[in-house]
Structure formats: structure tokens, C-alpha cells
Amino acid sequence: MDTLGNLIVSSPNIKYTDDFIYSDYEYKDTLVTRNGNDLVAKPYQSSLQIRTGRRIGKVGVMLVGWGGNNGSTFTAAVLANRHQLSWNTRNGKLDSNWFGSITQASTVRLGLDEKGNDVFVGMSQVLPMVHPDDLVIDGWDISPLNLAESMVRAKVIEYDLQMKLKKEMSAMKPRPAIYDPDFIAANQADRATNLIRGTRYEQYLQIRADIKDFRDENDLDKVIVLWTANTERFCEVKPGVHDSDVNLEKALRANDPEISPSTIFALAAIDEGCCYINGSPQNTLVAGVVERAEKRGVFVAGDDFKSGQTKLKSVLVDFLVSAGLKPVSIVSYNHLGNNDGKNLSAPKQFRSKEITKSNVVDDMVESNRILYAQGEKPDHVVVIKYVPYVGDSKRAMDEYTSEILLHGTNTIVVHNTCEDSLLAVPLILDLVVLAELFARVSFRRQATDEWSGMHAVLSPLAYLLKAPLVPPGTPVVNALFKQRACIDNILRACLALPPATHMQLEHKVP
Numbered sequence: 136m137d138t139l140g141n142l143i144v145s146s147p148n149i150k151y152t153d154d155f156i157y158s159d160y161e162y163k164d165t166l167v168t169r170n171g172n173d174l175v176a177k178p179y180q181s182s183l184q185i186r187t188g189r190r191i192g193k194v195g196v197m198l199v200g201w202g203g204n205n206g207s208t209f210t211a212a213v214l215a216n217r218h219q220l221s222w223n224t225r226n227g228k229l230d231s232n233w234f235g236s237i238t239q240a241s242t243v244r245l246g247l248d249e250k251g252n253d254v255f256v257g258m259s260q261v262l263p264m265v266h267p268d269d270l271v272i273d274g275w276d277i278s279p280l281n282l283a284e285s286m287v288r289a290k291v292i293e294y295d296l297q298m299k300l301k302k303e304m305s306a307m308k309p310r311p312a313i314y315d316p317d318f319i320a321a322n323q324a325d326r327a328t329n330l331i332r333g334t335r336y337e338q339y340l341q342i343r344a345d346i347k348d349f350r351d352e353n354d355l356d357k358v359i360v361l362w363t364a365n366t367e368r369f370c371e372v373k374p375g376v377h378d379s380d381v382n383l384e385k386a387l388r389a390n391d392p393e394i395s396p397s398t399i400f401a402l403a404a405i406d407e408g409c410c411y412i413n414g415s416p417q418n419t420l421v422a423g424v425v426e427r428a429e430k431r432g433v434f435v436a437g438d439d440f441k442s443g444q445t446k447l448k449s450v451l452v453d454f455l456v457s458a459g460l461k462p463v464s465i466v467s468y469n470h471l472g473n474n475d476g477k478n479l480s481a482p483k484q485f486r487s488k489e490i491t492k493s494n495v496v497d498d499m500v501e502s503n504r505i506l507y508a509q510g511e512k513p514d515h516v517v518v519i520k521y522v523p524y525v526g527d528s529k530r531a532m533d534e535y536t537s538e539i540l541l542h543g544t545n546t547i548v549v550h551n552t553c554e555d556s557l558l559a560v561p562l563i564l565d566l567v568v569l570a571e572l573f574a575r576v577s578f579r580r581q582a583t584d585e586w587s588g589m590h591a592v593l594s595p596l597a598y599l600l601k602a603p604l605v606p607p608g609t610p611v612v613n614a615l616f617k618q619r620a621c622i623d624n625i626l627r628a629c630l631a632l633p634p635a636t637h638m639q640l641e642h643k644v645p
């Protein structure tokens with residue numbers, strides 16, 4: 136890969152100033168209408184101006200559940216990379232990296248060179264993005280352990296690296312958090328001693344004060360709040376409580392018991408002007424939260440990191456269905472022994488995970504009426520078991536059975552073993568980096584219009600999320616490569632570059 140200083144686009148459709156990159160972009164798609172039994176496909180295009188801020192400023196991340204496996208591993212990974220640490224293992228000396236992060240460790244095809252060869256650049260070179268070394272980290276946890284103690288408890292980081300990080304991480308202490316035993320498993324009670332007391336409204340005010348304190352203390356331009364705490368049960372969505380911004384505010388002040396801790400965090404973050412990302416399955420981002428984010432012009436994104444089994448599923452099922460094969464049974468078993476697994480061993484919390492894991496093939500199935508009748512779906516079962524001995528090393532076993540030619544069957548079995556947090560942490564980084572970038576991107580249709588940001592529900596982050604939240608009434612895309620193409624092509628649009636088509640007609644047309 137080329138190591139680039141700057142990427143400069145040479146086009147009449149782009150303009151650079153000290154503060155912004157301006158792109159004139161023609162967005163093209165095809166409108167399909169029905170005419171009797173016929174389908175009429177009509178290409179259309181719309182002109183957009185896209186403006187990307189070039190000044191990143193100082194960015195802070197606040198993790199809810201900072202002392203958990205993901206929170207402590209994220210912190211360790213940022214520090215290990217920032218200090219370019221190496222550590223000894225029985226396999227020799229190893230160096231820090233950001234493998235698993237699309238922004239830091241994956242490339243985007245930019246175009247081709249004069250000889251017709253593809254040219255790739257790192258995703259973070261395409262547009263100005265915050266560097267992970269520059270992130271300031273803080274957060275909350277119901278457990279009082281400092282980050283060095285949390286890292287030891289998590290048993291994810293190699294011992295020698297733990298020793299190198301211990302001093303710095305022992306000075307990091309999670310802020311007290313909101314604990315509601317009705318929302319997470321009873322088996323978490325023994326670690327819940329670092330708590331904000333009071334009513335829900337008082338807790339909300341304290342979270343806002345914490346964000347403000349962190350921002351002021353570190354002179355930050357932007358703070359992103361991300362939930363990587365335990366999976367909660369779904370809140371029971373009630374009309375008059377969760378359905379609008381106004382009702383949610385009233386219910387918060389009335390201390391309504393169906394307002395979950397994660398929803399309180401979301402409201403506080405939004406009201407402090409911070410993007411809020413939900414890395415767990417629960418339904419934090421109820422209609423009232425989304426409405427408030429829209430009003431305040433900040434992003435929300437969710438739900439649930441798409442790290443391992445589901446990521447593979449959203450590739451495999453896409454491959455099978457687009458190959459004209461018909462998956463008819465998908466059975467997924469997991470066992471894991473970390474605290475996430477312990478929490479998920481309680482039925483209501485498992486149910487939250489089961490829901491986000493279950494809908495991930497719907498868009499692929501619905502895209503193919505040749506294979507599936509209207510409403511027909513494969514049998515899809517998800518099982519999760521808590522097996523303490525395996526710790527953070529999660530096992531995922533999947534069986535995909537498909538109908539093939541003339542009703543033959545094909546069964547694919549996948550066994551996946553991986554440190555859960557080492558998969559999730561790069562996703563946390565990408566969510567933060569991309570959310571920060573998209574907050575600097577705005578659009579308008581014509582020069583006389585006001586600039587406006589992307590929709591408050593930040594669906595381009597879907598690649599990183601198991602059950603992507605999308606703006607009301609818009610289709611959900613789970614297929615991984617479509618999600619990835621969405622990110623790549625939005626980045627390209629910001630530079631007035633056409634979408635990547637992979638046609639490579641240069642090599643095909645004489």
C-alpha cells in the first residue's frame with residue numbers, strides 16, 4: 136500500500152479551503168414503478184453539495200461500562216498503540232496494532248494508476264479522521280475498580296503488557312453509574328457498589344454534570360458517549376412514556392420505572408450535545424430519544440456491536456442467497472465465560488440478545504422472491520450458554536443448511552473461537568472515529584439552502600452494528616458488504632469521487 140502524506144482530489148467538482156472540503160456530487164439511482172405487470176426502471180440523479188469540516192479538534196470518549204472487558208481492553212489498546220508498546224510472550228516480542236478496525240487497518244480502493252493497477256489507501260487517509268492516539272477517555276461503571284484492576288479482572292490483555300500499562304491505568308477510575316437491578320441480571324449485584332443515588336431525574340442531571348466536567352477539564356471540542364455496559368432487558372415501551380420527547384421528559388421527571396439506565400444516559404448525552412452509541416442489544420433508543428436527538432441535531436446509533444458470529448452470518452447468508460442457494464435452517468450456538476455471558480445467562484437479558492441476533496438475515500431473504508415466498512423465512516435459532524472456564528474466549532458454532540439444485544441440501548458448519556473483547560474493541564474505535572467524522576459532514580441541495588447534517592439516526596454505522604437502527608420508515612441493510620460499500624462510497628462522495636463499481640471496464644472493453 137502507498138503511504139500517503141495527503142490525498143488530493145483533482146476535479147472541477149471539489150474545492151478545498153482551510154476549514155472545509157466542498158464537493159459537488161451527482162447522486163444517481165434508479166426509480167422503479169409498476170405499470171400493470173411491467174416494472175419500469177427509470178434512472179434519476181440529484182445534485183448535492185457536500186461539505187466536510189477539516190478541523191477535527193480535541194475528541195473525548197466516555198464509555199458506559201468503562202470497567203468491563205470491552206472498556207478496559209479499549210483503554211489498554213489505545214494506550215498500547217499511543218505509546219507504541221511491545222510486550223514479551225512465549226511466542227516472542229509482539230507490537231501494538233489496530234487489527235480489526237476498518238478505519239485503522241483496512242484499505243479502500245481509490246482508483247487505478249497509469250498502468251491500470253488498482254491503488255488502495257488506508258480508510259483513515261481518505262478524509263480527515265481523529266487519530267486514536269489523540270482520544271481522551273473517561274467513563275462510568277457500577278463497579279468501583281480502577282482500570283488497571285479491571286484489566287486484570289478481564290483476563291484479556293497479555294500479562295507483560297498488563298505490567299506496562301498498570302501504572303497509567305490504575306490512575307483511571309470510572310465515575311459512579313446508574314444501577315437499576317430490574318434491568319440487568321441479578322448476578323451483577325455484587326459488583327454494583329459505585330453508584331449514583333437519587334431519582335432518575337437526579338441521575339440524569341449527574342450524568343450531564345459528568346460530561347460537562349470531562350469536557351471542561353480536558354478542553355474538549357467533542358465528546359462521544361458509548362454504551363458498552365451490561366445488556367439490559369428490553370424496556371416495556373409504553374405510550375405516554377417512551378413515544379415522544381415531551382412524554383419522555385415528563386416520565387423522567389416522574390421517575391417512571393420503565394425508563395432504563397441506558398435511556399437516562401442517552402438523554403443526558405444528547406442534551407449535552409453528544410453523539411450516543413448503543414453497543415448492546417437493548418431498546419435504549421426509543422422514539423422519544425430519537426426525537427430528542429433530531430431536535431438537538433446530534434447523532435444516535437445502535438444497536439449491539441456486530442463483532443463475530445453475526446458478522447460472519449451477514450456475509451454467509453448474503454453469499455448463499457446471492458448465489459441462488461436457499462438457506463432454510465440457521466442454528467447458532469454460543470458459549471462464553473466472561474461477565475457478559477454471566478449477565479446473558481438470565482432469561483430477560485438473553486432475550487434482548489436473541490432479538491438482535493435474529494433479524495440479521497431478513498433483508499437478504501426478502502431480496503430474493505425467486506427463492507422465498509412472501510413472508511417465508513429460514514428457521515433461525517440462537518442459543519447462548521454461560522461456561523465460566525472459557526472466559527472471554529467465546530465459542531460460536533453455526534450450522535447453515537441450504538436447499539440447492541433439485542432440492543438437494545448443503546450444510547455448512549462453522550466453528551469460531553475468539554477473544555470476544557479483542558473483536559469488539561476495534562469496532563468501538565471505528566464507531567467513535569466515523570461518528571466524529573460524520574458530525575463534520577453536511578449537505579445541501581442548492582447554494583441558497585442552509586447546510587444540514589446527516590439524519591440524527593446515524594445508519595451509515597450499520598456495518599458495525601448487529602441490529603442497525605435506521606431513520607423511521609427506511610429499509611434496514613444487514614448484508615455486510617453493502618454496509619461497507621455504503622461507508623466507502625459516502626467517503627468518496629465527500630471527495631466528489633464516483634462510487635466504487637468494481638466494473639473495471641478499462642480492462643474489459645477493447
Ligand code: NAI
Nearest residue numbers: 200202203204205276277312364365366415440474475559
Ligand atoms: P462486561 O460485563 O465485561 O462489561 C460491562 C460493564 O458494564 C461491567 O464492568 C459492569 O459493571 C458495567 N455496568 C453494568 N451496568 C452498568 C450501568 N448501568 N452503568 C455503568 N456501568 C454498568 O461486558 P463486555 O464483554 O465488556 O461487553 C459489554 C457489552 O457489549 C455487553 O452488553 C455485550 O453484550 C455487548 N457486546 C459485546 C460484544 C463483544 O464483546 N464481542 C459484541 C456485541 C455486544
